[in-house]
Amino acid sequence: MAGIIVVFDFDKTIIDLDSDNWVVDELGATDLFNRLLPTMSWNSLMDRMMMELHAQGRTLHDIAEVLKRAPIIPNVVPAIKSAHALGCDLRIVSDANLFFIETILNHLGIRECFSEIHTNPSFVDEQGRLRISPIHHFHESPHNFCPPNMCKGIVMERIQDSLMSEEKKKKFIYLGDGSGDYCPSLKLREGDFLMPRKDFPIWELISQNPLVIKAEIHEWSDGEELERILLRLINTISMAENAQFFSPQHMAVPAHEAMASPAPCSAMVAN
Numbered sequence: 001m002a003g004i005i006v007v008f009d010f011d012k013t014i015i016d017l018d019s020d021n022w023v024v025d026e027l028g029a030t031d032l033f034n035r036l037l038p039t040m041s042w043n044s045l046m047d048r049m050m051m052e053l054h055a056q057g058r059t060l061h062d063i064a065e066v067l068k069r070a071p072i073i074p075n076v077v078p079a080i081k082s083a084h085a086l087g088c089d090l091r092i093v094s095d096a097n098l099f100f101i102e103t104i105l106n107h108l109g110i111r112e113c114f115s116e117i118h119t120n121p122s123f124v125d126e127q128g129r130l131r132i133s134p135i136h137h138f139h140e141s142p143h144n145f146c147p148p149n150m151c152k153g154i155v156m157e158r159i160q161d162s163l164m165s166e167e168k169k170k171k172f173i174y175l176g177d178g179s180g181d182y183c184p185s186l187k188l189r190e191g192d193f194l195m196p197r198k199d200f201p202i203w204e205l206i207s208q209n210p211l212v213i214k215a216e217i218h219e220w221s222d223g224e225e226l227e228r229i230l231l232r233l234i235n236t237i238s239m240a241e242n243a244q245f246f247s248p249q250h251m252a253v254p255a256h257e258a259m260a261s262p263a264p265c266s267a268m269v270a271n
Contacts (some may be wrong), residue, residue, distance in 0.1 A: 006088045006091070008093075008094075009175060011094065014080075017070065020046050022066065023100070027066060041147070041149060043150075054130070073226065075226060079227035084110075092116070093119070098122045099132075118135065118155045120149065152181060153183030177200040177201065179202060186213065189214055195229060203219060
């Protein structure tokens with residue numbers, strides 16, 4: 001359904017771990033990472049780690065091969081493919097980086113399912129090093145639960161604003177796990193749906209004061225629940241939209257047409 005926007009976090013929502021930690025650990029740079037972590041922001045540290053790995057002889061191919069081995073949450077790929085096949089507009093909002101995300105999505109064969117990816121930019125410099133930069137200037141993230149390089153609430157507002165000109169009101173379904181997913185959850189409106197991963201940081205934040213969330217909350221714990229709940233919500237929204245479309249006010253016809261001779265019509269079967 002074109003009227004449904006499904007927004008996914010990436011780490012621990014599509015893949016079942018943190019992609020930054022996975023690459024650092026698998027390429028043997030954990031000790032250096034831990035030593036530098038107290039001295040700089042996470043985003044700046046990941047950029048530094050990519051340069052350090054390059055200096056150790058690690059190539060872009062090495063990083064990509066590690067990413068392709070990242071464990072995926074069971075059932076999430078079929079859920080994404082089903083939601084896309086049903087006509088939903090799928091997007092990613094993630095504090096990972098574009099190279100990591102696109103490498104994994106392409107490996108899984110689902111990159112084309114997503115119309116947009118909002119994440120930290122990445123590029124390969126003239127020396128062949130992967131570089132990672134912040135999506136926002138550090139002063140743009142004003143909340144304690146948002147990292148300094150990315151406020152997902154700002155991203156969510158920009159997505160909502162970009163759709164304001166469209167005649168049909170969009171329904172949002174947001175899936176996430178981390179504390180950074182709390183801010184965009186506060187931007188959801190009545191009629192939207194929030195799918196937080198249970199017993200993860202976003203769930204703990206919501207549990208402290210669930211009444212501040214305007215969206216309807218449906219928690220999930222594993223991939224089977226994610227798939228089942230997501231597809232059920234899509235079906236619920238679609239049925240409500242169809243019921244509204246076929247309501248008497250939408251079915252009204254001009255008087256001269258109503259008086260015309262009836263013509264044969266095909267039977268309509270509900271899906």
